Amino acid sequence: MSVWSHCRRLCVGFAAAAACVAPVHAAPDIVIGQVAPLTGVIAGTGDEYVAGAHAYFSHVNARGGVHGRRIRVVVKDDGYKPDLTVQHTRQLLAQDDPVALFGFVGTANILALNKQKLLSEAGIALLAPYTGASDLRDPVNPHLFHIRASYTDETAKMVEHLHTIGLKRFAVMYQNDGFGKSGLAGAEQATRKLGLELVASGHYDRTKPEEVDEAVKAIAPANPDAVIMVSVNRASAAFIKKLRAAGGRAQLFSISVVNFKELLKNAGEDLARGIGISQVMPFPYSPSAPVVREFHALMKQYAPDKVISYASVESFIAAKVLVEALRRAGPDPTRERVLAALQNLRDYDVGGFKIGFGPEQRVGSRYVEVTVIGRDGRLLR
Structure with missing residues (x-):
């Protein structure tokens, strides 16, 4: 006698019959x-x-x-x-x-x-x-x-934005790897397009993000109008504090991978206020x-x-x-x-x-906008 014939003989009434229905396996994840x-x-x-x-x-x-x-x-x-x-x-x-x-x-x-x-x-x-x-x-x-x-898109947007308000002396502080060098290249391309050259650049080791003294020494004496930071949270905060301590008054701009709340926490609201940050996504706070x-x-x-x-x-x-x-x-x-x-x-x-992508297109968006850290620790568009 088969298993299912035996089951049918044992099932009495609707409830028992329902219990003998063959198990249904969930679709795999x-x-x-x-x-x-x-x-x-x-x-x-x-x-x-x-x-x-x-x-x-x-x-x-x-x-x-x-x-x-x-x-x-x-x-x-x-x-x-x-x-x-x-x-x-x-x-x-x-x-x-x-x-x-x-x-x-x-x-x-x-x-x-x-x-x-x-x-x-x-x-x-x-x-x-x-x-x-x-x-x-x-x-x-x-x-x-x-x-x-791309970081090239971001830094180019920042240089173009700053140039429209009259700034001409640009410097870049960057992480010494593919991430930082990509942003540096974007800034160099954007300044050349405007007939300018970077006045200084300085970098730090990606494994030692708070050791930015050499970057400050390379940038502060050039007295730039603006410094674009292509760096992670800790390095950006350390650079802000040390540049200001060295007397640097340049306007500071950061790449999108920086979290403005981390800047506020690590650099302090007074030093973080007025820092610009490029963004590549819709504004998430409103x-x-x-x-x-x-x-x-x-x-x-x-x-x-x-x-x-x-x-x-x-x-x-x-x-x-x-x-x-x-x-x-x-x-x-x-x-x-x-x-x-x-x-x-x-x-x-x-x-x-x-x-949007395509057969030869793997960059789905080139959207960039610039935000600024305002009073009371808020990010403004």
């Missing part, structure tokens, strides 16, 4: 891999970059997932160390079999992936790397999908754009203890882009299908902000 700095010198940024995406993915899962499948994000902490980025990515690819990678942080970290050819060998897309380095955009890497403007209103509502619901910031709204937008690509990839997404779906995602409106 869609796995996404993320490596981010949850410890180390930019742990705050890493935490925010994970949190915004978590809020949107949680919302999608609560509504049934994508084609009935839940999204599961496997997150590993690299401490902003490139060797750990490579190690964790290898583990993710081998053990978790993700259909896409998402939200990695750091120029040197992603350059390390490229050097090892991990993305191309795995045939997998990495969406929304938190970097604007030109080395990761030119030449085009078909596996990297950027949703933010829910004027539809995507920002949605972001606020879902952060409140799914990540109420996390910070509202440019980093968290950026990862929220990136998560929306990835979910749309997963939908377009169909009920059985593969690495190849997700990569193709991203490539064909053109002028996708996430809610008042558009992202």
